[in-house]
Amino acid sequence: MEDEEDLEMLGEQLYNLIYPRHMDMAGKLTGMLLELPSSVLAEMLRNETMLTKAVEKALGALSSFDYTSNMGRQGEDEVSVSSDSLGEQLYQLVDVHNTGLTEKITGMLLEQKKEEVQKLLSDPGLLEERINMALETLKEDNSMETDISDSSDPDDPERLGERLFQAVQEIDAKNCADITGMLLEMDSKTLKQVLCDHTMLEQAVQKAQSVLVLDGLDAPKL
Structure with missing residues (x-):
């Protein structure tokens, strides 16, 4: 319960900082940034430069892909999106999470079918889940490499x-x-x-x- 209250408080503070510069998109931008870890959000509230960069990344993701039009109604009948375009959009959304492994994680997620990738673009929660799974996989791979080198x-x-x-x-x-x-x-x-x-x-x-x-x-x- 405390975590939810803390997140709500962080959201309000972020919204208040974003609103003056991006009135029409403050809600969307705040929602995207709230997918980041609480520790990162807290640092953003203290570091204006870090917040500005994160907002710019989120804006780039929104401008390259109509975020709202795909919420809850992504379908195969919509205009086809090229693989390159999907990759660029996914890269920008993954980059917002500041994992330090944006390129590798994006490549891993792009191995899925186009329909699955499009779901990730329209569902921040699902995207965060897949990013965490990719991070775990990368950690396991690194551990295996270490074991091989030791043997x-x-x-x-x-x-x-x-x-x-x-x-x-x-x-x-x-x-x-x-x-x-x-x-x-x-x-x-x-x-x-x-x-x-x-x-x-x-x-x-x-x-x-x-x-x-x-x-x-x-x-x-x-």
């Missing part, structure tokens, strides 16, 4: 190199080969720690990127 030969440079290249490619596709080569100079124990800790990996990649900039290795090749 493999720690001194197998080829195995480590392959996994490291794939991980670095997601962060910096342009310079992944150069960065992987630099990181492979570390001992196998440190490499395994980097592969199991995304924060450590990002820090290692950033250091390597700095070296590349200094050396001019990332300059366009003629």
Whole structure:
């Protein structure tokens, strides 16, 4: 009961902040933002920049897809929506949830049939449920990868190199080969720690990127 009262209070505060700038859409925008975790909403109330960005994302989602016209009456007889368009709309709605994995989650959700994707676009509650399921799946996949790395030969440079290249490619596709080569100079124990800790990996990649900039290795090749 307290959670419902807290959410209602957050909703009123959000609405009061959004209304002056978006009178006609304040209700819709507030409803979309209320799908976010309470901790995120509380931070938005303290951080005007964060709130502005979230409202802009929600506005983008609304402008690319007629949100109200699809509430409760999405059907196959409506005008067909292209896969690219669905993907863009879904990406914007997923991005509002600030998971940090918008691209991966959107890709996972787009594997469903078009009708299912259209339901997600018109039902914020269902979308949030599917996003949470996708997050759990990604966590499980990451755990399995960690188990595999623990059971493999720690001194197998080829195995480590392959996994490291794939991980670095997601962060910096342009310079992944150069960065992987630099990181492979570390001992196998440190490499395994980097592969199991995304924060450590990002820090290692950033250091390597700095070296590349200094050396001019990332300059366009003629």
